[in-house]
Amino acid sequence: MELRYLTSFIAVAEELHFGRAARRLRMAQPPLSQRIRRLEKELGVQLFERNTRSVRLTSAGRSFLEPVRRVLDDLDVAVRAAKAAGQGEYGRVTVGFAGASSHDTLPLLTRAVRAAHPGLELVMRGQTYADVALAKVADGSLDLGFVRLPADLPGVETRVIGEEELLCALPQDHLLAERERIALADLEGEPFVTFPANAGSSLRDASFRACEEAGFRPRVVQEAPDSYTILALVAAGVGVTLTLSSCLHIQQTGIVHRPLGGPPRRLRAALAWRRDNPSAALRSVLRVAAEALPTPPGYEAEGGRSGGAAQLREAPKAAGAD
The missing domain is CATH 3.40.190.10 (Periplasmic binding protein-like II)
Known part of the structure; x- marks a missing residue:
């Protein structure tokens, strides 16, 4: 069943006049009448009662009208959705x-x-x-x-x-917690809490690189999967860690954050x-x-x-x- 047959049916059903429906569809009346006859033949029912003075929907036509409207409405939604998706709206x-x-x-x-x-x-x-x-x-x-x-x-x-600044996080009762800044070299030998090795954490990689530049490799005593757990372990006194300024929103009792000594170290x-x-x-x-x-x-x-x-x-x- 061709889509143009359905649009032609809707036009005639709403206008109840072949001439007005043809003008609405911007076509001549004889081809429109042919479409309706072909549609009725395909369906095997008469959709309109027509004579020289009037056009009326038959009971089959009335039953056919709303489902066809829904089909065309759904098609319009599908077309608009496809266009919107192509434009990135869906x-x-x-x-x-x-x-x-x-x-x-x-x-x-x-x-x-x-x-x-x-x-x-x-x-x-x-x-x-x-x-x-x-x-x-x-x-x-x-x-x-x-x-x-x-x-x-x-x-x-x-x-x-x-940009994110690399900071040191320590238990609040740590000896270094009294300092305004922490020199990386002063963390040599301290127990570290950090992300798991080979997990893909760029923060772990950057922390190790910074410590190695300061002349030592961190002594990792505990690994954890996220910053929330790492900072909770630091607050519990398990060790120290290097964290980021973007994690300062984590309100953890028993922990202090201190900038590192020297020019700020930043990650992009x-x-x-x-x-x-x-x-x-x-x-x-x-x-x-x-x-x-x-x-x-x-x-x-x-x-x-x-x-x-x-x-x-x-x-x-x-x-x-x-």
């Missing part, structure tokens, strides 16, 4: 993030996307460490990831969204996505993210580039995935 985007350090940035993005594109679904994949998120973006199992630079994987684009937080990802929904999210999570001043030139410079660096300014 669809699904998978996002990988690590919980504690995305405390501020993730809600900003999700709320902005919800407001701009209510029909677009963000599928959140928590506990995805920065290095893991980057690998999953590269292999296509994630559309978008909260990562840290450098992100030197072929085909992966990144945009800086903030970024969004990562595949350059060849065809998703219109992802493009919409990236446009929203450009407003909700703007690139900090001084990093505009790095937006949308693949890779990046050194991950842990000394810098004169501060900024905010595990």
